[in-house]
Amino acid sequence: MTVSVASLGFPRIGPRRELKFALEKFWAGTISQDELEEAAQGLRTATWARQKALGVDWLPSNDFSLYDHVLDTSVMLGAIPARYDLASGQAAGLETYFAMARGATGGATCGHAHGSVTAGEMTKWFDTNYHFIVPEIEPETRLQLGHIKPLQDYLEAKAQGFETRPVILGPVTWLSLAKEYGSDPFDLLEEVLALYATVLARLEEAGAEWVQIDEPILVTDLTDRQRRAFTRAYAKLGRAGPKIMLATYFGGLENNLSLAASLPVAGLHIDLARAPEQLDAVVKAVPQNRLLSLGVVDGRNVWRADLAALLDRLEPLAAQRDLVLAPSCSLLHAPVDLQLESKLDDELKQWLAFAVQKIEELDLLRRALANGRESVAAELATSARATEARKTAARIHDRAVSERIAALTHDMRERRAGHAERVKTQSEVLNLPLFPTTTIGSFPQTGAVRKARAEYNRGVLDGKSYDAFLHQETERAIRWQEEAGVDMLVHGEFERNDMVQYFGEKLAGFAFTVNGWVQSYGSRCVRPPILYGDVSRPEPMTVDWWRYAQGLTDKPVKGMLTGPVTILNWSFVRDDQPREASCRQIALAIRDEVLDLEAAGCKAIQIDEAALREGLPLRERDWPAYLDWAVDCFRLAAAGVGNQTQIHTHMCYSEFNDILPSIGAMDTDVISIETARSQMELLAGFASYRYPSAIGPGIYDIHSARVPGEDEMVALMRLAQKHLRPEQLWVNPDCGLKTRGWDEVKPAIAAMVSAARTLRAETNTEA
Numbered sequence: 001m002t003v004s005v006a007s008l009g010f011p012r013i014g015p016r017r018e019l020k021f022a023l024e025k026f027w028a029g030t031i032s033q034d035e036l037e038e039a040a041q042g043l044r045t046a047t048w049a050r051q052k053a054l055g056v057d058w059l060p061s062n063d064f065s066l067y068d069h070v071l072d073t074s075v076m077l078g079a080i081p082a083r084y085d086l087a088s089g090q091a092a093g094l095e096t097y098f099a100m101a102r103g104a105t106g107g108a109t110c111g112h113a114h115g116s117v118t119a120g121e122m123t124k125w126f127d128t129n130y131h132f133i134v135p136e137i138e139p140e141t142r143l144q145l146g147h148i149k150p151l152q153d154y155l156e157a158k159a160q161g162f163e164t165r166p167v168i169l170g171p172v173t174w175l176s177l178a179k180e181y182g183s184d185p186f187d188l189l190e191e192v193l194a195l196y197a198t199v200l201a202r203l204e205e206a207g208a209e210w211v212q213i214d215e216p217i218l219v220t221d222l223t224d225r226q227r228r229a230f231t232r233a234y235a236k237l238g239r240a241g242p243k244i245m246l247a248t249y250f251g252g253l254e255n256n257l258s259l260a261a262s263l264p265v266a267g268l269h270i271d272l273a274r275a276p277e278q279l280d281a282v283v284k285a286v287p288q289n290r291l292l293s294l295g296v297v298d299g300r301n302v303w304r305a306d307l308a309a310l311l312d313r314l315e316p317l318a319a320q321r322d323l324v325l326a327p328s329c330s331l332l333h334a335p336v337d338l339q340l341e342s343k344l345d346d347e348l349k350q351w352l353a354f355a356v357q358k359i360e361e362l363d364l365l366r367r368a369l370a371n372g373r374e375s376v377a378a379e380l381a382t383s384a385r386a387t388e389a390r391k392t393a394a395r396i397h398d399r400a401v402s403e404r405i406a407a408l409t410h411d412m413r414e415r416r417a418g419h420a421e422r423v424k425t426q427s428e429v430l431n432l433p434l435f436p437t438t439t440i441g442s443f444p445q446t447g448a449v450r451k452a453r454a455e456y457n458r459g460v461l462d463g464k465s466y467d468a469f470l471h472q473e474t475e476r477a478i479r480w481q482e483e484a485g486v487d488m489l490v491h492g493e494f495e496r497n498d499m500v501q502y503f504g505e506k507l508a509g510f511a512f513t514v515n516g517w518v519q520s521y522g523s524r525c526v527r528p529p530i531l532y533g534d535v536s537r538p539e540p541m542t543v544d545w546w547r548y549a550q551g552l553t554d555k556p557v558k559g560m561l562t563g564p565v566t567i568l569n570w571s572f573v574r575d576d577q578p579r580e581a582s583c584r585q586i587a588l589a590i591r592d593e594v595l596d597l598e599a600a601g602c603k604a605i606q607i608d609e610a611a612l613r614e615g616l617p618l619r620e621r622d623w624p625a626y627l628d629w630a631v632d633c634f635r636l637a638a639a640g641v642g643n644q645t646q647i648h649t650h651m652c653y654s655e656f657n658d659i660l661p662s663i664g665a666m667d668t669d670v671i672s673i674e675t676a677r678s679q680m681e682l683l684a685g686f687a688s689y690r691y692p693s694a695i696g697p698g699i700y701d702i703h704s705a706r707v708p709g710e711d712e713m714v715a716l717m718r719l720a721q722k723h724l725r726p727e728q729l730w731v732n733p734d735c736g737l738k739t740r741g742w743d744e745v746k747p748a749i750a751a752m753v754s755a756a757r758t759l760r761a762e763t764n765t766e767a
């Protein structure tokens with residue numbers, strides 16, 4: 001029996017974010033398309049060489065993408081919405097590709113015909129913080145094969161001596177992620193399958209023996225139509241062409257196991273990090289002649305695997321059948337290389353494994369299975385010591401935290417008065433006009449801001465000068481908001497590198513990396529903090545910044561915090577206790593901050609829960625339990641304040657309809673949500689659920705470089721008034737403005753303030 005090692009995909013951004021920098025230079029016009037391609041090709045080559053050197057037998061190709069692999073698939077299939085104005089029969093070039101990803105402003109600098117055009121919608125890839133561009137199927141969509149990127153990448157690797165297994169997003173998952181405009185995407189199944197069949201045939205001609213087809217949708221609740229599509233799709237694709245390794249990840253197959261096992265494919269990959277319990281059932285269900293690929297190391301987290309425990313499970317199985325060992329999912333979601341972390345202490349470092357180290361672990365497992373544990377005794381001993389050390393380390397436990405958790409009471413989750421009374425008190429304190437204007441928190445993180453922080457981190461800029469610089473930026477933002485006529489101000493978040501990492505750096509129980517970047521969307525990356533121990537807040541984290549900003553103005557300045565569920569969901573978290581236990585600890589730390597802000601005189605505190613929705617489990621069965629503790633943690637963080645203190649929250653990418661009761665149960669005073677791209681559709685749900693609190697439906701799509709006009713924003717707010725009372729409505733952008741430039745933000749916010757004035761005038765005349 002043989003054991004081999006596979007990689008399902010490797011981080012594409014590069015160990016030092018080389019792809020990010022090349023893309024941003026290309027978009028800024030400072031490098032050419034050839035130079036961009038050259039940088040990308042260099043990254044691909046280095047990635048193949050590295051994985052091969054680490055012992056990977058199944059090297060992936062086509063896991064690389066210039067922006068997003070879902071978008072790559074849409075473009076390959078010719079699913080290009082009419083607004084990109086591609087002449088029929090023409091394959092999309094890079095310009096169209098990036099227009100679909102980011103929108104285009106048109107004009108003189110833009111060489112193509114379509115002028116100003118909006119980007120495709122962006123949403124979360126399953127329950128990760130990676131975003132994909134949603135495939136759009138329009139009634140007039142005519143699919144046709146464009147440029148076959150999997151083939152090109154396969155040939156590129158081959159030319160360099162790397163035999164690879166191309167990674168292809170599966171047809172059923174692609175269709176499941178597509179957004180329909182007037183027609184069900186699954187109506188296109190046969191057309192899509194014909195194109196996939198051609199792609200596979202071309203790969204086979206080129207010499208590909210295997211392909212990896214990713215169908216993560218198989219770990220979710222499927223409709224009958226999706227199930228039938230699976231049967232049909234693999235009846236067509238599985239019988240000819242290269243052998244298919246069907247990859248499932250982000251959860252267990254559960255009730256879809258018999259479906260997956262019935263498909264005529266040559267191999268099946270399962271996620272044993274998220275769903276270790278499925279192994280026995282899968283082994284039973286999947287015939288011996290089918291290659292099993294076991295996702296034994298966690299592709300979504302940074303902990304070292306417990307190799308001895310894995311070997312205990314794998315040894316009996318490896319005696320019976322051929323096995324492939326792999327990370328649970330693509331390593332896209334993991335940072336690249338632990339060796340680049342110069343600032344993590346040695347104790348913590350020995351507990352961790354990033355993408356490179358995860359492959360090393362797989363190689364070690366393979367050698368132990370092939371040649372016996374004694375052949376790698378020393379390495380296994382090191383691994384065992386690390387596992388043991390982490391289990392017993394003193395720094396993980398904090399008595400004060402567990403005592404505090406044990407003493408939690410029901411009262412701590414309850415505001416003192418109900419909603420109606422709070423509205424009254426708050427309106428007396430805040431005295432805001434109808435349709436109050438505000439922004440979501442961050443202002444542009446300009447090159448100057450990032451440069452100052454980078455210099456401060458390198459020790460080139462001393463703490464005092466850095467602080468002075470940040471104070472100056474904050475003061476400018478306050479002055480500008482006053483001039484612009486915004487009603488409730490923000491300090492601008494200039495001191496923050498990221499809304500989660502910033503808090504991770506200030507809270508006990510978290511560690512943070514210098515190079516642990518993970519792609520979030522396109523060229524944008526995050527360094528998720530590493531939650532390794534009990535969480536507490538050694539000292540106030542934001543109070544001084546708020547106090548400084550509020551000292552500059554008579555208008556109210558919002559306190560600005562990230563909520564416990566979002567900090568949890570955007571961090572690498574402990575796997576030695578339930579997520580909800582970690583979340584409760586974070587909630588208490590945020591509660592401390594909320595109360596300190598209130599004590600300092602802050603009258604409105606925003607607690608962002610941008611990631612609450614994305615943390616929703618993939619199986620509906622698990623929703624109630626998650627929502628229960630998530631809402632509970634939010635309330636624990638927020639509910640300590642008096643009636644006069646207005647609690648805001650903000651959520652983005654909001655497919656809320658499923659979870660409205662939970663949003664209501666958060667019991668906030670004001671919620672801002674993303675709606676600009678969906679024409680206020682979302683508000684119908686809030687209305688029918690009789691949502692009592694105030695809502696700021698975003699009317700400026702901050703994900704696009706387009707500056708909206710006043711009329712457009714007034715029109716959106718009029719739509720909003722179809723669903724909600726004027727007194728319930730706030731006027732604000734979709735999300736924070738950190739990724740925009742001041743040249744966009746200034747006119748957009750000025751237009752937003754005029755829009756609010758127009759609405760007030762309309763409402764007053766009607767009254």
Ligand SMILES: Nc1nc2c(c(=O)[nH]1)N[C@@H](CNc1ccc(C(=O)N[C@@H](CCC(=O)N[C@@H](CCC(=O)N[C@@H](CCC(=O)O)C(=O)O)C(=O)O)C(=O)O)cc1)CN2
Pocket residue numbers: 129445447450451453454496497498499500501520521523524525526527570738739
């Ligand atoms: N964690 C998280 N997840 C989120 C969001 C979010 O804001 N945070 N928003 C949603 C969308 N996702 C996003 C993810 C990242 C960014 C983003 O802007 N990322 C920045 C990095 C932010 C950061 O950590 N900045 C650091 C480091 C900046 C940097 O690259 N510095 C240079 C030097 C810069 C210079 O000298 O000019 C370097 O280190 O080499 C800082 O400001 O300190 C980027 O990729 O460019 C935006 C949205 C959903 N998920």
Ligand code: MET
Pocket residue numbers: 440441442493499560608610650652735736737738
């Ligand atoms: C991704 S949600 C962002 C919320 C944060 N307060 C900001 O404005 O940037």
Ligand SMILES: [Zn+2]
Pocket residue numbers: 440610650651652734735736
């Ligand atoms: Zn947001």
